[in-house]
Amino acid sequence: MPNYRIHKTEYIDETKRVSFKYDGKTYYGYDGDTLASALLANGIHLVGRSFKYHRPRGIVSCGAEEPNAICQIGSKKELTEPNVRATELELYEGLEASSQNCWPNVKFDIGGINNFISPLIPAGFYYKTFMWPKSFWKKVYEPLIRLSAGLGKSPIEPDPDIYDHKHVHYDVLVIGGGVSGIIAAKMAAKNDLKTLLVDDKKILGGSTIYQNNETIKIDGKLSSEWLKNEIQEIKKLSNLTIKTRTSVAAYHGYNFLLAKENLTDHLPEEKRRNKIRQRLWKIRAKKVVIATGSIERPLVFNNNDRPGILLSNSINKYLDYYGVTCGENIILFTNNDSAYETSISLHKKGIKNIIVDLRKSASSELIKQAESLGIKIYFNHVVTNTFGYRKINSLEIMKLSEDGNTTVGNKIRLSCDCLGMSGGWTPMVHMHTQSGGKLDFRDEDQVFLPKENSEDQISVGSCNGDFDLENIIDKTVNKINKFLDIDNQDYQDTNIICSKENDKRNIWLLPNKIPLGKTKCFIDFQNDSTAKDIKLALKEGFRSIEHVKRYTTTGMATDQGKLSNMHALGIIADTAGVKMGTLGTTTFRPPFTPLTFGTLVGRNVGKFFEVVRKTSMHEWHVENNAEFENVGQWKRPWYYAKKRENMHDAVQRESKAARDSAGILDASTLGKIDIQGTDASEFLNRVYTNAWSKLAIGKCRYGLMLNEDGMVYDDGVTTRISKNHYLMTTTTGGAANVLSKLEDYLQTEWPELDVYLTSVTDHYSTASICGPNSKKILNKLFPNLDLSDENFPHMSFKEDKLENINCRIMRISFTGELSYEINIESKYGHSLWKMCIEAGKEFNLTPYGTETMHLLRAEKxxxxxxxxxxxxxxxxxxxxxxxxxxxxxxxxxxxxxxxxxxxxxxxxxxxxxxxxxxxxxxxxxxxxxxxxxxxxxxxxxxxxxxxxxxxxxxxxxxxxxxxxxxxxxxxxxxxxxxxxxxxxxxxxxxxxxxxxxxxx
Amino acid sequence: MFLINCPFCGVRDQSEFSSGGEAHIVRPKQPTELSDDEWAEYLFMRKNIKGIQFERWNHAHGCRKWFNVVRDTSNDKILSVYKMGEKPPVNYK
Known part of the structure; x- marks a missing residue:
């Protein structure tokens, strides 16, 4: 087996070998690896097939921006997870991962035929093709598209993992633990501000932590050594909390942010048991420092998507952080200085490499260093094509014309097994824009930068467009002092030497002799959209970036266009002849990287998903075989099926019994509002359509409540208990809204009324007994109560005691039968119910549910x-x-x-x-x-x-x-x-x- | 997620509140005297301003009191809160 791990680093623990399975085959990596670095160490670049053309694709990056190396992990039905970025997935013992979007396997994929018929699948292919005949849509097209659509497979059983939510408040939140974030966090924490520093990686330090070029130094030390000291120092600060493996997903208004902390995803499965898998941090911060850094841009040229083509900086990280080289014969293709760092690093480890630079010349210290090492540099050259099916094996370069619009001279063919691209850097402005911040465009290096307009948040470091170390540190220190209104002197004498310069030659779509229509210049690797597609969209009349995006699907894959959006914009601007800054950008929406549903839901699963309200009689209903119906949050008995009865039979029996003899309903869920005050009658007059002033004490009346638009809103019976005391009932589902509405009118329109409202729905349980024998049952329960029509007529109310417990009895009817509702304090509800059932036995008192209630009232x-x-x-x-x-x-x-x-x-x-x-x-x-x-x-x-x-x-x-x-x-x-x-x-x-x- | 300074309870998370739309729409004292158009004006017409808007909020999962809020709808900044019955702050007209 080939071994591309060529040197030791402090981040890889070679004493801890880790075995894992990829596409069914066992490989080995080490503790500290990601799946991507472990695959590369085993010489594996090819990790998937592209979405539309099924082209072989390899690992491109080393972080969240990865478009290709997304995989399915876990083999269990309930634990499998699709679309996991191999570049972020920490390797653990027993990891099982597989490539997606290929069949039968990644090396030989039937869908690869799409690559050869690609001229037939232009942008908008689906919109254009599957239009007719109309009848084909449902039976032919849709099933076919569904079969080939989507990337991974969803888990098909409930997620057994535990997820957690945590609410926290901080004075300062720093997002990103690179050099600027570390400085910001240290300054804030040392000035008595309670600070939280989060970073999505396993360790702090960003890209500086593995920097080892001696032309880039801080205080005479390698920048990485200097930073390690800083990290040691901030770990000692008592009011600084550091959370690694924590990525901010969303930045909402009022500095409310959501961050996902990964707690067990890096552990072997047997060590995860009973532990919280992920925790969602709900952060309120007085001030937010965004230090999310930047990501390297690819370059857009013909066949720029072959396995073995990576971002130049990622090659550097795999080498210096993971000890893995991505090839043995590497070409770096760049338009700026950063690829030279990679080149020198490779050279020092004995990896042969050459540089193709778009620029006519360059003269920074870094370039001089490369030249002095004898690294071959082709200035003013462009890569025009690459070769190799499952992995790049060679490429062609040509000279650029003076204006950079065409190529001149002869093709030069160079062999290689890996190509690094560096198109400059894109500041990660996601957090800034999510918070509502606007962007400015900087023409000289073609980047969007945060426009600062808020007192509550600030961007520092390369996400603010400061790319060289000197600028990053100086500006961060100054800005943080001002932003936090502090005067920190820690970095005043810091001495920074940086050999890199910002000089860059930006060409969005690189020139080629081959007509564009015959090239495959990929912009969005994951959704397979090319420069040709963008141009076609423009030709067909699309102008708005939002429309071009949707028509071509550029930037709409799981990576949300982190690598592709800028190029799409650039090509649109160039083609349409407008200035880049005037086009705007598409909207940056949360989450920054995909979140699991589990994280969002937290502990609100199963019985905690929603509040369940049960009446005091609930246990009796359960014991007596009730089927329940959800009414709002209430569980109400729907019907009580006897043996061999279906719902229809049960309801027919219950309905007949209620009219022939007696039925009993649990009416506890009806809303009950206690209304008191000297203006209670006047208040009822205003909220119900009928008149209330003349309702005698001890009488009940039905009322209809409207909205101000005249439409029926709620109804129910209200009882006058005493002169200034009423008990209103509402519908079960409307109770909360009715109370809110009444409170609204009382507080805002009629504050002069002396009225007090109290919800007593949960305070009383209600048994409603109806039917011709109901009076006899009542008589057994309340032998001292005169139930005669004269003393206790329909629509009236009495109070009596049931074994010394007060009851409110209303003679009201929702069934049309003689009917009584007995209200008792809820703690006695269950006993009341059982006593009613007992008393009703000789009269075939039949418990009935909501379905029978509905039927009976409909008859009436x-x-x-x-x-x-x-x-x-x-x-x-x-x-x-x-x-x-x-x-x-x-x-x-x-x-x-x-x-x-x-x-x-x-x-x-x-x-x-x-x-x-x-x-x-x-x-x-x-x-x-x-x-x-x-x-x-x-x-x-x-x-x-x-x-x-x-x-x-x-x-x-x-x-x-x-x-x-x-x-x-x-x-x-x-x-x-x-x-x-x-x-x-x-x-x-x-x-x-x-x-x-x-x-x- | 707003932070809302309830005039009765202090600063609380938005999830404790419910919004009640535009403020200072007084229910006509004599609705029967109004023409259909005048009644429709009260019943249906709302400004839905981009910029500074006066609106009603209810601390539904707190003290249940209604109060007024001055909010800039273009950036969601809450500029002022005041109790029902109090005059709106004049500097936001």
Missing amino acids: GFIIVGQDTDGTMTPSDLQMDWIVSKKKYDFIGKRSLYRSDTIREDRKQLVGLLTDDPKEILEEGAQIISDVKSKPIDMLGHVTSSYFSPNLNKSIALAVVRSGKTMKGQKLIIPMENKNINVTVSDTIFLDKENKRLNA
Whole structure:
């Protein structure tokens, strides 16, 4: 097996060998490696196939910007993770990783045929091709596209890992632990500011930490040695917290940031058990220092995507940090000084390399050093093509013309096994722009820089466009002193020698003799978009960068265009003949690198996903085989199935029993608001449509509440307990909103009213007993209470004791039956329920759930707000004009009841529907029409409630129908997928119109 | 995520609050006297300003009090908070 690890470094522990599997084969690396460095040490460059053309692709970078080396890790169904960047994944014993987007394997991939038919797959291919015939979309195109789309595979079982959230507050947050971040953190912490320093890598130090060129020195030491001292020092600072393996994902307003800390991803699986995998830090910082650095740009030339072509600086890091060389015969292609650092480093380790430089000449100390070492430099030359299928084996260079627009002279073919590209540096302005900051464009080296306009955040170091060490340190120190309003002198006498210069020759799309249409000059490696695609988009009329991006998909892959966006912009600007700065950029959105769902959700999984509210009687319902329905956060019994009963059977039985003898419902979830104060009656007058002043003490009244737009908002029965004391009930789902609305009016519109609102929903449990035998059951429970119609009529209220515990009893009915609601303090709810059940045994008292409740009330034509209404129904639309007071001067929504729109006669109105076939049950939500032949078919309304009534032995339904009020007796049609159902419009009350049963 | 200085409780995270739209829209004292247009003006019309906007907020998961906020919608900076019934600060007109 080849070994490309050519020297020892302090970051690789060669005493700890680590075995791992890649594409099923076992390899070895060392503790300290990433998957990428370990693969390179084994001579493996080819790690995947490109998304569209399935071209062989290799590792390009050494960090978060990696477009190619993304892999699937883990073999277990619940733990596998797709799209992991091998360049960031720390190697651990037993790691299993595989390449993505290739079949049957990365070396021989069927999809590679796309590369040869690529002229047939231009930008916008999908939009253009799969348009017709229309019928092909669903059956042919979409399944095909879905099959070939996507990169990795999602885990298909619940994530067993533990994730955590942590909220923290700091005076200063420093993002990035490179040289400028370390300086900033030290200055802040030493000046008594509580500081947090985060860095996404395993160790601090950024790219300076492995710098070893003796022409770049600080205080007479190698810059890396100097920085190590600094790191030792800051580790001693008591008010500085350092978090490594922590990457900031999002920078929101008010200096609220989210960072993901990786805690166990670098450990062997058996050491992860019961540990938190990742922690999401929710950081509030008074001030934020952004020191996120910059990433090297590739260069855009023909076949710039072959395995073995990397960023020049990454070759340097693999060499000096990991001890791995990316080749034995390396060519570095550059437009600036930084590739020379790589070149000299390679040379010193005995790796043969030559430089192709776009610049006509250059004369910094660094270049002189390279020249003196005898490194061959081709100035004013450009790479025009590369060769080698699974790995680069040679390339061609040509001389550049004077203006740099064309090539001249003869091709020179050079053999190599690795190519390093350096197109200069792109400052990582993501954090700055996410926070709302704007950008400036610097023409001389073609970079976007943060425009400083905030007192709360600042960018320092190379993310601010300061690329040489002298500038980085001086400017960082000055800016941080000013930003934090401190006077730190630590770096005043720091002596910096830097041999690099910023001189650069920027050409976005490099010239070539071959017509562009026949080249493959990749811009976005992961989404396979080329310079040709960008130009095609412009030719087809796209101008906005946001449109070009979406049409060509440049920058839309999992790497979010970290390497590609600038080139796309540059080529658009050049082609359209506009200045780069005027084009703007696409939007930098969070997260900076992908986050797992687990991190975002934290501990709010399983039973902690949402609050569950249970009534005091809940255990009884469970014991008695209730199926539950979620109503808001409440669990309500839906129906109680007996043996061999399905839902329909259970509901039919419950409904019949409630009307024939007695039924009992847990009504505890209904919202209950206690209303007190001298203006309580006036308040109710203003919030309900009907009048309340004359309601006698001890009486109950049904009320309808509107929004200011006149639409029904909520309903419920309110009881007058004493002169200035009412108990309001609301719908279960509307309780919280009703309270908020009432509080809003009290605080903002009517602060003069003396009214106090208290939510008592959870304080009382309610058992509702209905049916002809309910009075007898009540009598057993409350033998001293006079239940006669004279003393305790319908819509009235009494208080009595049940074994010395106070109960509030309302004789009110939502079923149309004689009915009592018993309220008791919640802690007694369960006992109350059991006592009711016991007392009701001889009367076949049948517990019923929400489904039966809905059925019973529908028989009686009572509405359910939110089921028969949808925020567009007025009281009149519901045929409930009787509840709207004509006398009251004002109430919420009154004025809207005679707006031109609300008095239209052809509004949708509530009606009853009876099916011609009484056994046919309509589907709720079904559309209603009158004529099957008209085109387009006129939709008149829809079914809102539908049941089979066991008491009437026929199907009944409520519906909203245009002009429904005038249609009684009319025939309508419910068109279903395979038949039309004939119905007749009826009254909304199907049972006991005379209210005889209420006093049965 | 804003930090909002509740006039009753002090600075709290935005997640404790709910927004109530534009402030200083007074409910007409005599709605019945209004024409459809005048009522519609109260009911539906909102400014939705880019720039300095007066808005209502409720400390829903705190003291449940409503109060007013002056916010620059172009950068989300909250410039001032004041209680219901208090006059809006004049320097933000």
